[in-house]
Structures are given as C-alpha cells and as structure tokens.
Amino acid sequence: MLPNIVSYARFRYLWLALLLIAASMALYFSQATDGAQPRNGGTWQGYTLGTLGALLIVWLSLLGVRKRSYRSAMGRVQGWTSAHVYLGLALLVVATLHCALQFGLNVHTLAYVLMCLVVLSGIYGLYVYLALPGSLAANNAGRDIAASSRELEDIDRQISRLAARGDADLSAVVDSALELTRLGGTTWTVLRGRDRSRVRVGSTAVDNRDQSAVIAHLASRVPRASRRREAELLNELLDMFGRRQVLLRRLRRDARLRGLMQIWLFFHIPLTVALLFALVVHVLSVFIYW
C-alpha cells in the first residue's frame, strides 16, 4: 500500500499537478516564436508562468510553517505534504517553462539552480521517506533505541565484571575496548556507517572496527590459557563480545538509516531560504533595470 502522502485523497494533488503542468505547457506554447521576443520570461505568458512559479515557491515554503502550527484548521498536514510533493515537482516544469531554458551567469539562473537543488533534495527526501522506514523497522526488530542501549549497558556491565576476574593485562584490553567504542561521530561517519572504535593492546590503540580486533585478541589468548578457569573466562568474554558486536551493528545501522532520513533536510531547508531570497533578488533586479 502506498503511503498516504503519495495517494492522499485518491491522488488529488497528482491530478492537480498534472493539470498545472498541462496549463503551463499550453501557456508556454501559446507564445509566438516570430514576434518581438522569443519564448521567454518577458512575454505576458512568461510573466504569468513566473508569477505562478513564485506563488508556488512561497506556498511550498509555508509547509514548514503549517507543520509547526498544530492548531491550524487549514487542512491536514498529510494533505499539505501530499500537495507539497506533487506541486513541488510541478514547479520544476513551471519554472523551466518560465525561463524557456535560457541560462546565463546571472541572478536569474542562480534562483533557477537553487530551485532545482531544493526540488532534487526534496525528491531524495521523498525517496528516503518511502524506502527507509521499512529497513529501519527491520533492523530494529521491534526494539527501540532505549531498549537496545539498556541491553548494551547490561552486556557491558557483565563484560566489566568478567574482565575484573582476569589478569591485569586482560582487563586492561577489555576495558579499553569498552571505553574506546564509538557509535556516533561526525555526520559523515554516521552516514557512511563507519566504525571508529579502537582497542588498546599493549601500549598502542589499534583499530577495533566491528569489535573484530578485541575478539581476535581474546581468541588468540584461548590456546595460551594456562588454566581452565582462564579459558572459560575467555570463552564467556568471547560470547559477550559476540553479542555486543551484533548489538553495535544494529545501533550503528539504525543511526545510519536515521541519518540518511535526516540529512536531506539540512540541505532542503537552507536552500529553500536561499531560494526565497534569490527569488526576491530575481524579481527586484528585473524591475530595477526595467
């Protein structure tokens, strides 16, 4: 089943957008090509398309305001978002017809490029909204982050307790593995799902990506264990680190998926604001030098 913002009110806004595109095309092609001007933003049809585009941009930007006004009676946010998606896509056509594919190194093309970037980031946003929640739910297997972190805390407490039973060297390695575990980090690290965890073996901290270094270290100690108790301890620790590995993977993937779902807004919103101001410059500059 399609999510509601796509199929809202039986694709009402899809039809509205298609109607808008058809009307814009008709307006565009009604421009005489043999007249005083080629098809462009300066004919009355061009001005009409431009006004339509500007109104669309302003209205599309208002979604951010509408989302925050919980008491608004102006339609449901779902409906607004559905219209936002379809009319935003239609804007791409309207604005392109307005400029008639005339580009240059000027403020007008700047506004156009910003608009394209906003729409493209929006398309990405729509894609992740449609594609990622399923992966996110599958990854978390019904657990929320709080539960997972409680589980991690529990495992780590058990590991600490177990490590205290080993010799000083072992407990130093294990403690450092816990302490130097990293889940988050920079945005880039989160989005790439990079694991910057380290572990201190001896005097140097080595890469402990996916807990593999500490697991390898523990495994290498098993054959060298002089007493049975030590071997049992190592086995228990290996078991715990195995569980920890799975848990960390899940948390990291969770962070990555949610990062991918959030990142586009860090472009979409500032670019929208930039677009609004570029639009003002575009309109004003046309009339300053009329």
Next chain:
Amino acid sequence: MQLLLRRRSGDGQGETLDHELSGKTLRLGASARADFQLPGLQKEVRVSAGRNAILRLSCRTAALQRDGALVKTTTLAPGEAVDAGGYRFRAFAAPTGFDAGLEITGDANYISVLTAEVQRGIRPWSTRRFSWLAAGLILALFLILPFLAIDNPAVARFTSLPGIPDDRHWSSGELSSVHRAAGVAEDCSACHQKPFEMVRDGVCTDCHQRIREHADVHEFAGLDLPGERCAGCHREHNEPARLVRQDNPLCTDCHASPDAWRDVSDTELLAVHAFSADGHPEFRLSRWVPDGDGAAHGWRLQRTRAAPATLTDESQLKFNHEVHLDRDKVQTPNSREALACASCHVPKDSGEHFEPVRMDTHCRDCHSLNFDPFDPQVELPHGNTRAAFEALEAHFIREFTDPELRAERSVQKPRRLPGKRMGEASCEGSGLDCGLREAASEARYQFAETGCVTCHEVSDTGADTPIDRWFVHPVKLTVDWYSQSRFSHQSHLNLAGRSGDAICLDCHAADTSQKATDVLMPAKDNCLGCHDANRQSVAVDCVGCHQFHRPEGTPSVEVRDL
C-alpha cells in the same frame, strides 16, 4: 546567585548530596575549570538566575534536550527539567537563603554518552545558521552591493573587482551584437538610467539621432505614434538576439484594418493581411510625371495603383529596348557583341538601385554628337541647349571667316555620310553671316530631323532666333519605381538555372519593348510566383520589403520623450 545543588547518583535511587554554590554564572561540566564536576558531560552547562526562582541554562551548542528538541538555551521554573549528556537537570523550589534549587540526576557513563549520540542523530550544521548565511550572502552580493554601486563610485570600484558580482549579473540575457559596443555593453546605466524606471526613448535617440517615426506624427496625431516605446518593438537582452521585429503582426496589427484608424480622406491605404493574392493590394507604381508642357512647372512624383502595363513612362526620353538588345542592329563598339542589360544598367553597391544611365558613358560611343563632316572630331556639348547653339555658331563663324578654311571647304567635298547634313559648299557673304546661317541650318537639322531629336522630345516654338526656336524637353528617369518598398537585385540575381540577361528579362520584358513609354516594372503577380504566403513558397515577411521607420516620418528626436 545562591544555588542549592542537589546531586542524586544513579537513576535517583542512590544517595543524595547537597552543595551550596554561589556566583553570577555557574559552570557544570567535566573540565577542570567547572564550578561543579559532572564526569562525562561533554558540553559544559552554564547556569544563571532569572527572576522568581527561574533558572536559565545554556550550552555553547544545542545540546540541551527539552520536549524532544535540542536547544542552546532554556529556562526552568521549579518542577521543570531538561536533559543533557546523560544527566537530567530539574529545578525545584529552594529553601530560604537560596535563590534557586537545581537537582541533578543520572550518570554520564560512556554508554549513555554513546546512546545519546545515536539518539541525537546527525547534525552536520545548524540549519538556521546556514539559512541566514546563504540568505545574507545572496542579498548582499547580488542585490545590495550592485544596487549601492549604481550611485556610489567607491562601491562600484569594489564590485568591478574580478569575482565580485555587479549589476551585470542582473542581465537576463546577452546584448545583441550591435549593442556590444564600448560605453554600452559594460555599463548598464548607459541605458538603465533610473532604477525601477523603464528605459526611456531618449536613450535610444542619443545614438540613433537620424531615426524617423513611422509616419508624420502630426498628420496621424490620433495614432499617438511616439506613445509606443522604442523598446516596445526593439527588445534587448533576448536570446537568441532579436532586436528588430520580423513578424507580420508588426504591420498587420494596424494595417489589416486601416478603416479603424485612418483618415477617411486617405483612400490609398488598403487592408493588408499577408503577402498573397488577396491579402496584399496591388503595388503602387511611382513615376515622375512632368507638370505642364515640357515640365514647365517641374516634375511630380505620381503613385498609381494599377498594372504597370497600363501605365506609361513619362520620362520624355525616346528609347527602344528591343532594337538595342538585337544583336543584328546594335553591337558593342569594340567587341561587336550584342549589348547586355548590364552594358547600361550597373547595380549600385546597395544592390537595390542602379547607377544612372548617362549619355557620356552609355550612349555617346554610338550616338556621337559630331555635326561637321569636314571636322568629325568636333562634337556638340550634351545637356545644355544654349551651349550647343553657341558651339555651332562659333564653329561655323570660325570656318567661314578663316580664308584658308573657307577656300579648302569650297574645293573639297567630303564623303557623304548617312545621318549627316551636307553643308553649303560655298557661301556668298561675310564670314559672320555665312557662319550664322550655316549654324541655323545645322541647328534645325539637329533639333528637327536627326541628332537631338533621336532621343529627345523637341518643340519648335517658331521663334526667329534658333536659340529661342528649339526647346528640348527635359528628361527625368524614375529611379525608384516602388518607393515604399525595398528590393535586393543582388539576392535575386542567382535564380536557379538562369543566368545573365535571362534573369533580368524574367521580370523586365525589355527584349520586346519598342517604346520608351513602356513601363517595364513587374507587378505583384510576378513576386507572388515565388513569395506567395499561401503557397508555402519562399515566404517574405512585411519587413522583407517594407521599412517601418520611413523617410516620410517625423524625426524621432523631435517628438520622443528625451
């Protein structure tokens, strides 16, 4: 501020320790300079007092978690709480002696730091700061700076630096090549003189001083021709460059229905829709017509809407095109070949009209004006009747007053030449009388029988003196037969499969014309053969033949808003 800080360890289940802190702003964190140590708290939290026991908590970055949102600053009334880095900060009503109370629970162990990081999600930059930065840059660089530079030379110097945007970035398209000239192309204010004001016509006429309106604006005052801005038709900054309107509506918007606006007395303007058999009226032929007998009152340019074949050329010249194009009758003096059209009609550089046909350059080789078989080198001057008479008199008086010449002439009889009068062999009387008599008879011969009269209309006034007796009608050849249109002979001289005179004769039937009164101009039908708008042939727009800015129009500098 006196703050009662209550620290509860663990999840609030553990022991509780109260601390008294004083200071204007208190720092809680993990660093050495903190007023109160909270191990593992990465972002230092600063606490200051507001009014009515309200606490103000702030963080350098948005690390305070309140109602699900991350903020940099928040206020806490007693009972309210905020989370940061694994700790929970809750304000409570402090006992007397304290300004406020703050309870801290939780533990920033590395796991809570880890999961807080995961929970917080990504934050590559502040959306708000990025938005304002982008908006500010766009406004400053692309609007404010270029706008200030219009009137401020100091700012203009700055924006002219490479890489700094200026008002040229407001341009919506390239200038047409003719305007990419020094002083215009680089300086927007050369044309855009006042912000928010359309370009005035005076800016155009500053350079285009000789441009004229479409018509006499006083005669057509009702049309308000100067009311239409130059830029109404001449749109700059358009891609592809299109400075001059080529479309038919430029003309047909008005000329399709002239009844709607023309003066009722002007019946010559007929409706035009396109260049087709029924969409365009027959051409109006322009001819010079003599006013009065022998153009006594000068010449009138007469424009007549009629088939050229029904009209006569009133130039007063006698000429037979057919004879001159007949190889058997006329040949070139040197190569003895047939004359070609171009022997006399040489196009001007404009490609539209022709260099004038002149007696001296085109006719004299065959039609020499010698008159005395004794002295064939002597020719009459052309174009001046009085000078011709005087030359005749001077010639014959000299001949009859010089005894040697007179004797020689009476003995020798020259060979008789066709078209030449045989002069008197001998004359009884004074040299002056004989000379004048001989001159008068030669004049009669030249003006009435052969000579001038071959090509010119000559009237015999019957006066006594020869100089008053013969009147040669002046000649005025029409140069521009269709004065309201433009035509390029150049571009029509390469008609497919045709060459030489055949191309000329396609439109001008000179090879069958026997009289100079024949008008050899083609009519509309001739043009329609190729250019009929209804037949998908080689279409021509109105401006292909007609000019909008006509010579008859009022000079624009006189009537436009300058």
